[in-house]
Amino acid sequence: MASALVLSPSDSRNDSDGEARAAGSCGASSMTSPDSTTSVEGVDARMREAGENRLRILLVDEHLLLRQSLRALLDTDPALEVVGEARTVTEALKAVDRLKPGLALTDLGLPDGTGINLASELRARGSLTRIFILSAHAMPEHVKAALDAGVLGYALKDVSYAELVKGLHAVIAGQMFLCVRGSDESIKAGILLQSAQERRPSITDREREVLTCIAHGYTNKDIARLLERSVKTIEKHRSNMxxxxxxxxxxxxxxxxxxNGLAL
Incomplete structure (x- = not known):
């Protein structure tokens, strides 16, 4: 039995008792947060309304059949777009440079390295591509190493399609998503919470105000008028945030x- 854990930066600030909150389910488990459904629906709706491009995904796996199967499944989601495939770390690095995907969905074990190696190298290069590992293995040391390398998503290959899509949306929204065996509580709670706290982003009060305004659909010019600042200043806050x-x-x-409760 496996269960999914979705943790956003605000969770690490608000859960003072040290417990990570679970959302969603894998297999027969059913731990659902109040907003887990809304967040996924919200992604689709807002992407369509804003006319934004779909989430661009690079598939990285040694096995052609698995890549083709994942592509066929993911292409059914209007918010997702598979833009390329790779079978090795080397091929994936070249593909990321060429295609600039928003997310790389990769196996843990690859012919010339691991998904963790891929994440570390992309992080060292300053790449904005996020990493989601889909693996048959979830040993505590693997998950911890992945999170330390900057991986935001980690799931076992027996995850359901619905949970996988939920995880992809969570990761692209800046949350951590973990779906492993239910017995590995130390992974789901301790390791993930610790990693989230270490990576907790810090933005200024002004950047937070700009973020909230963007969430409500205001343009840079609107925000500049509301906050009584120049458009150039707002653009700078927006870029930094x-x-x-x-x-x-x-x-x-x-x-x-x-x-993260910042759109009120």
Whole structure:
């Protein structure tokens, strides 16, 4: 039995008792947060309304059949777009440079390395591509190493399609998503919570105000008028905020704001 854990930066601030909150389910488990459904629906709706591009995904796996199967499944989601495939770390690095995907969905074990190696190298290069590992193995040391390398999503290959899509949306919205065996509580709670706290982004009060305004659909000119600042200043705050939170579009900012209670 496996269960999914979705943890956003605000969770690490608000859960003072040290317990991570679970959302969604894998297999027969059913631990659902109040907003887990809304957040996924919100992604789709806001992406369509804003006319933003679909989430661009690179598939990285040694096995052609698995890549083709994942592509066929993911292509049924209007918010997702598979833009390329790779079978090795080397091929994946070249593909990321060429295609600039928003997310790389990779196996843990690859012919010339691991998904963790891929994440580490992309992080060292300053890449904005997020990493989601889909593996047959979830040993505590593997998960911890992955999170330390900057991986935001980790799931076993027996995850349901619905849970996988939920995880992809969570990761692109800046949350951590973990779906492993239910017995590995130390992974789901301790390791993930610790890693989230270590990576908790810090934005200024002004950047937070700009984020909230963007979530409500205001343009830079609107925000400048509301906050009595120049458009150039607002553009700078917006750029800094999006860089810190690793967000790449107004739609992603909106999703992040609603998921973290910043759009009130």
């Amino acid at each position: 999006m860089h810190k939170l690793d967000l790449h579009s107004a739609a992603a900012v909106t999703v992040f704001a609603f998921n």
